[in-house]
Amino acid sequence: MFAVRKDGFKDHPIIPEGLDLVEEEDQFTHMLPLEDEYNPEDVLNVFKVDPLFLENEEKYKTIKKEILDEGDSDSDGDDEAGSSDEDSDEEETENKDGEKVTIYDQTEINLVAFRRTIYLAIQSSLDFEECAHKLIKMEFPDSQTKELCNMILDCCAQQRTYEKFFGLLAGRFCMLKKEIGR
Numbered sequence: 014m015f016a017v018r019k020d021g022f023k024d025h026p027i028i029p030e031g032l033d034l035v036e037e038e039d040q041f042t043h044m045l046p047l048e049d050e051y052n053p054e055d056v057l058n059v060f061k062v063d064p065l066f067l068e069n070e071e072k073y074k075t076i077k078k079e080i081l082d083e084g085d086s087d088s089d090g091d092d093e094a095g096s097s098d099e100d101s102d103e104e105e106t107e108n109k110d111g112e113k114v115t116i117y118d119q120t121e122i123n124l125v126a127f128r129r130t131i132y133l134a135i136q137s138s139l140d141f142e143e144c145a146h147k148l149i150k151m152e153f154p155d156s157q158t159k160e161l162c163n164m165i166l167d168c169c170a171q172q173r174t175y176e177k178f179f180g181l182l183a184g185r186f187c188m189l190k191k192e193i194g195r
Contacts, residue, residue: 127157131164141181149189158190 017025063069131148138144153161162183169179
């Protein structure tokens with residue numbers, strides 16, 4: 014590191030060649046001394062009511078659509094999607110035209126919460142029988158059965174050495190629920 018500093022960083026340019034996009038004569042450098050007096054334009058910091066706000070907002074939206082090449086989605090529709098119910102993976106809403114739009118939840122919040130619940134039940138159990146009892150008592154839907162099996166495998170895979178607990182737990186689930194064993 015001292016050798017690089019001693020050489021003046023000759024192998025490390027300030028701006029790599031591929032990123033030097035603006036020619037030296039096309040660059041504008043603004044030098045503002047701290048001692049000089051400037052006009053800070055305090056008038057710009059004052060809020061003024063725009064009587065034509067809605068009209069100007071519509072003009073802005075049309076310009077924004079042209080520039081960003083957006084479809085029929087507006088910023089208003091994004092707010093409604095953010096406050097959607099987290100319990101369903103897909104939800105149908107109506108847009109301004111009355112057409113039904115299906116919104117798919119790709120954040121998998123429900124799956125993460127389900128996996129967290131399983132993990133906490135597994136880690137808080139003293140033995141595999143108690144753990145199996147807790148997990149069966151949860152009454153999860155049949156669609157989550159595969160995820161339960163994956164979670165047991167993931168917990169087992171996180172351990173440095175094989176623990177009999179997870180093998181016995183998986184065996185107990187295979188005995189209790191025949192569809193898991195298949």
